[in-house]
Amino acid sequence: MPLSDRILLGPGPSNPYPEVAQAFARPLLGHLDPEFLALLDDTCERLRRVFRTSNELTLPISGTGSAGMEAAFVNVVAPGDTVVVGVNGVFGERMCDVAARCGAEVVRVDAPWGRPLDPGAVLAAHPSPKVIAVVHAETSTGVRTDIEELGRGKGDALLLVDTVTSLGGIPVEVDAWGIDIAYSATQKCLGVPPGLAPLTVSERARERFVERSQSWYLDLRLISDYVSADAGRRYHHTAPTAMVAALHAGLGHVLDEGLEQAWARHAACGEALQAGFEKLGFRLLAADGHRLPQLTSVGLPEGVDEAVVRGALLDDFGIEVGGGLGAWAGTSWRIGCMGHGARRRNVTLLLAAVGELLGR
Amino acid sequence: MPLSDRILLGPGPSNPYPEVAQAFARPLLGHLDPEFLALLDDTCERLRRVFRTSNELTLPISGTGSAGMEAAFVNVVAPGDTVVVGVNGVFGERMCDVAARCGAEVVRVDAPWGRPLDPGAVLAAHPSPKVIAVVHAETSTGVRTDIEELGRGKGDALLLVDTVTSLGGIPVEVDAWGIDIAYSATQKCLGVPPGLAPLTVSERARERFVERSQSWYLDLRLISDYVSADAGRRYHHTAPTAMVAALHAGLGHVLDEGLEQAWARHAACGEALQAGFEKLGFRLLAADGHRLPQLTSVGLPEGVDEAVVRGALLDDFGIEVGGGLGAWAGTSWRIGCMGHGARRRNVTLLLAAVGELLGR
Numbered sequence: 001m002p003l004s005d006r007i008l009l010g011p012g013p014s015n016p017y018p019e020v021a022q023a024f025a026r027p028l029l030g031h032l033d034p035e036f037l038a039l040l041d042d043t044c045e046r047l048r049r050v051f052r053t054s055n056e057l058t059l060p061i062s063g064t065g066s067a068g069m070e071a072a073f074v075n076v077v078a079p080g081d082t083v084v085v086g087v088n089g090v091f092g093e094r095m096c097d098v099a100a101r102c103g104a105e106v107v108r109v110d111a112p113w114g115r116p117l118d119p120g121a122v123l124a125a126h127p128s129p130k131v132i133a134v135v136h137a138e139t140s141t142g143v144r145t146d147i148e149e150l151g152r153g154k155g156d157a158l159l160l161v162d163t164v165t166s167l168g169g170i171p172v173e174v175d176a177w178g179i180d181i182a183y184s185a186t187q188k189c190l191g192v193p194p195g196l197a198p199l200t201v202s203e204r205a206r207e208r209f210v211e212r213s214q215s216w217y218l219d220l221r222l223i224s225d226y227v228s229a230d231a232g233r234r235y236h237h238t239a240p241t242a243m244v245a246a247l248h249a250g251l252g253h254v255l256d257e258g259l260e261q262a263w264a265r266h267a268a269c270g271e272a273l274q275a276g277f278e279k280l281g282f283r284l285l286a287a288d289g290h291r292l293p294q295l296t297s298v299g300l301p302e303g304v305d306e307a308v309v310r311g312a313l314l315d316d317f318g319i320e321v322g323g324g325l326g327a328w329a330g331t332s333w334r335i336g337c338m339g340h341g342a343r344r345r346n347v348t349l350l351l352a353a354v355g356e357l358l359g360r
Numbered sequence: 361m362p363l364s365d366r367i368l369l370g371p372g373p374s375n376p377y378p379e380v381a382q383a384f385a386r387p388l389l390g391h392l393d394p395e396f397l398a399l400l401d402d403t404c405e406r407l408r409r410v411f412r413t414s415n416e417l418t419l420p421i422s423g424t425g426s427a428g429m430e431a432a433f434v435n436v437v438a439p440g441d442t443v444v445v446g447v448n449g450v451f452g453e454r455m456c457d458v459a460a461r462c463g464a465e466v467v468r469v470d471a472p473w474g475r476p477l478d479p480g481a482v483l484a485a486h487p488s489p490k491v492i493a494v495v496h497a498e499t500s501t502g503v504r505t506d507i508e509e510l511g512r513g514k515g516d517a518l519l520l521v522d523t524v525t526s527l528g529g530i531p532v533e534v535d536a537w538g539i540d541i542a543y544s545a546t547q548k549c550l551g552v553p554p555g556l557a558p559l560t561v562s563e564r565a566r567e568r569f570v571e572r573s574q575s576w577y578l579d580l581r582l583i584s585d586y587v588s589a590d591a592g593r594r595y596h597h598t599a600p601t602a603m604v605a606a607l608h609a610g611l612g613h614v615l616d617e618g619l620e621q622a623w624a625r626h627a628a629c630g631e632a633l634q635a636g637f638e639k640l641g642f643r644l645l646a647a648d649g650h651r652l653p654q655l656t657s658v659g660l661p662e663g664v665d666e667a668v669v670r671g672a673l674l675d676d677f678g679i680e681v682g683g684g685l686g687a688w689a690g691t692s693w694r695i696g697c698m699g700h701g702a703r704r705r706n707v708t709l710l711l712a713a714v715g716e717l718l719g720r
Contacts (some may be wrong), residue, residue, distance in 0.1 A: 001394055001402070006388040013388055014599060024384035024602070025367040028376055028553055030680045035362055044361070062555070063423045063577060064595035070577045097512070098576045187598060191387055193556055195422070195600035214460045214574050217423060217430045233693070235685070238372060238547060240555035243603065288685035320390045 006314075007341070009350055011139050011295060012165070012321035013187035013194050014338040016250065020192055023249035024242060032237040037229070039248055040239065046251035050167060050190070050259060051182060051200045053174035057220065060228045060247055061197040062240050065164040065185025068197025071097055071218040072160050072181045073133075075201075078210045079103025081130040084157070086110075086117035086145065089138035091162055094219045099133065102214065104125065106110060113295070113327060114141050116290040119252070121147035130208075132157045137166035138342060139188075140325045142286040142297040143335065144170065151178025153170050157206050164188060167198065168254050169294035180205040186243075189266065189294055191339025194251035195243045250339070262342075267293045269337040269347050276351040277335075280360055285332060294342065296335045297324065309357050318354045365648040366674075367701070369710055370682035371499050371655060372525070373547035373554050374698040376610065380552055383626050384602060391599040397589070399608055400599065404587065406611035409559045410527060410550070410619065411542060413534035417580065419587045420421050420607055421557040425545025427522035427526040428557025430458055431578040432520050432541045433493075435561075438570045439463025441490040444517070446470075446477035446505065449498035450685050451522055460491065462574065466479040473687060474657070475652040479509035490568075492517045497526035500546075500685045502657040502694065504530065511538025518565050524548060527558065529626040529654035530709050531699060540565040549626065549654055551699025552610035555603045610699070619690075627653045628708050636697075636711040640720055645692060654702060656682065656695045661718070665691060669717050677713045 002052040008015045048058045061071050073095075077083060085095045096106050109125045109173040111117045116132055132154055137144050144166070151159055154190065158180040159247035163172050167182075169189030174182050180202040187194035201220065213219040217237065225234040254262050270293020274284055283299035284291065300306045306323065313319045324332030337346060368375045389396035395404045408418045421431050433455075437443060445455045445466040448471040456466050469485045470540035477494055492514055492678060497504050504526070504583045511519055520542040523532050527542075529549030534542050540562040547554035564628065573579040576598065585594040614622050630653020634644055644651065660666045666683065670693065684692030 001399060003386055004389070004393075004395055006389060006393065008388065010390055013390055013601060016388055021385065025381065027362060028373055029364070029366060030368055030370055030373055032370075032682075033364075033366065033674070033680060035364055039361060042431065060632070063427065064597050066599060067423060067577050070575065085516065101574050101576055147493075176507070185598070192389070193600065193602035195603050212461065214461050215430065217427045217452070237424045237556045238545070240424060240603075241373060242606075242634075243555050243600075244600075250389065298485055307511055310482035314393070320393060322392075356689045 004318055007277055007319045007346060009335055009337065010320045011082055011334045011336050011339055012338065014191060014336060014341040016193055017191040017253040017340045019249040019253050020246045023245040026245060027154050029241050031241055032233065033223060036241055037233065039307050040227065040244055041229065043244055043248040043251065046248065046255060047198050049255055050251060051172060052176065053176045053200050055174065055200045055202055057224055058200040058205060060225070060244060061218065064194050065183065065199055067218065068183030068185065068199050069095065070215065071199055071220065072183050073098045073102050073199070073211050074213045074215045074218055075220045076131060076181065076205060080105065082107060083131045083133060084109060084122060084125045084129040086122045086134040088115060088143060089113060089115050089135065089140035091138060091140060095133050095302050113285050114285050115142060116143050116145040119146060122150060123153040129157045131160050133160040135162040136172065137163070137170065137292050137295065139165045139295055142292045142295045144290045146241060146294050147177045147179065154178060158190040165292065168262055170263055170292065171275065173199055178203060186247055188248050188249065189338045190254060192247050195240065196197045236244045266337065267311045269344065270296060272347045273335065273337055276347065280351065280354060280358065283323050285328065291325045294297060294336060294338045295330065297332055298335065299332050304358065306333060312357050313353060315325060319350060319353060364678055366680045367706060369695055369697065369701055369706060370680045371528065371694045371696050372703040373696060374551060374696060376553055376699045377615045378615040379609040380606045380655060383605040386605060391601055391603050392593065396601055397593065400587065400604055401589065403604055403608040403611065406615060407558050407560065409615055410611060411532060413533045415534065415560045415562055417566060417584055418471040418560040419583070420717040421543040421559050421578065422597060423557055424554050425557050428543030428559050429454065429522060430677065431526065431559055431580065432543050432585065433458045433462050433581045434573045434575045434578055435569050436491060436518055436565060437462040440465065442467060442486055443481060443491045444469060444485045444494060444537065446482045448475060448477050448503060449473060449500035451493065451500060453496060474503060474645050475647050476503050476505040479506060482510060483513040484521050488584040489517045491520050493520040493685065496532065497530065497652050497655065498654055499525045500653045502592060502655045503560045504650045504652050506537065507537045514538060518568060524718065525652065525655050528622055530623055530652065534560055546607055546610065549698045550610050551613060552607050553649065556607050561622050598708065626697065626702045629702040629704065630654060630705045633695065633697055638705065639713065640714060640718065645688065648682065654696060654698045657688065657692055659692050664709050664718065666690060672717050673713060679710060679713060
């Protein structure tokens, strides 16, 4: 097997922070070892700081970001419940699918790809939904949707937000914005390999949990009995201890740097990257004013074969960028500057490499 | 945070094979990188060899062993389906719970803790179940149940088998025994940290998949479109690339050693361990003739406080063993010699350490 050293500038995973390699090298702990439980507690506390929440139920789900999405829905949605879903990309579509599999009446509110959701339209879609669900940062398009107005206007509904690509990269304010359930993933702006889904749930949402989740594995009543020391560490499943140690280390990097400083670093990289790609003749596909700095969708210049150039970036430079999805497949790229990848040297290198390949 | 170096002789996780540390140290790959896809393909091929199957649908599920259990059920069980479940420990109980959450009519067939299931009783429990589900190696008791007779007598039913603690430690013959769905976990006899669930599904079972699984995350129709090159590598979720590399390395160790040699190593360790514990005045709780070598339940000698001695093993020797579950809690231990832990030096050390602590 070859052993390449990639610079990961696609939509995720990103290159992990160096502290993560150290964490993977530490001797493995059992899931009931007092040392591991202390590590887990501290991981949950670090997640609270990154999510900006005091929610007690804040923890890493033992699966990837999509398991976080499923955990978010299956614990609060019962058959027949109305769920309003904002859809402006692949992950909003996925929310509709997951909610439907819970038996929800899904009311979807669409916005065009590349545009943010209109919070007013989302709030007006139904008079009394049980859940309003939106994606904060659409990984398929690179668009940010404003969450605050949804929190102010949610009424009796639970506000469920996908922060997979936003957490650690741009401000996410779970408590201040009135978010009831947020989930994320480790492999984007937290700078940790894929495999865990940070999740936080408000007391208000916990009080409205379904009686018995259709998923045993993602049943937060059972999981919280293990994660919470107060509940007695009742065995549920074997926690993925190596991955939790990796997450702990990645979060340590983010918090040592400072969350605001990490946001500023992502912002600076995104700005330089987007300006540079425009100079190279690419089009920015996300609406101005709602562009994510950490995930940029670009339309390629006329006549350039995206797959050929993307392949050359990988083969000749060891740089991964992502192809577009859905209607944007074949004509666009998705470029991530996330976590440890959000560094000036990566922006400079990528722009120079693309320039060389295009002969500009 | 302290940084202890544990010898993991509980019911899992076990200490990983040294090759796993190397795999964790390799630079991270993206989930669509050709190098990763080759690694994933080879991981699936190695899993086929370890499961002894030619099933095309053989892959690691992106969650722990319990996610493997849930994936096994949610893809074949629809509301109203009859599922016969053999129950002789915690994990058979869990199967009943998971099947019930799929809406199954669960017919349970109990055997006492410490005893194997009676295949005849399981087969006689219902004339035409959709699924017959049993645990091959009960991690809560250390008992092996014979699978072959179930495969011969299953009729039209699908045979679903939990091989979490058996795979890599004792013979598991998916094709020869007529198993339709088997799942396992990485952190037992495969010598890899927890976080993935190897799974294999026969063509016969695939033909009987439910139309739409209640789980999006564990929907094997969608997952197989990514895992199978023939299906076009359609994106489902972001594969946990670091953990897959770790699994690949652990499986490499097992197959380089030889599966039969690995079984023999586990058998030799278990025999020495069980004889040694009897000499120390412990009782073996699993029925003679059905004892797992890799997972041993022992009742402590009269008057010995299990938690105190178990704590001393951890604090004074850095050795983890597990406490008993259920009715056996407080009076028993569960001792694993699994994967890289199944070595003579660990058996010798554990017996000597326990002897010292008990003053024998």
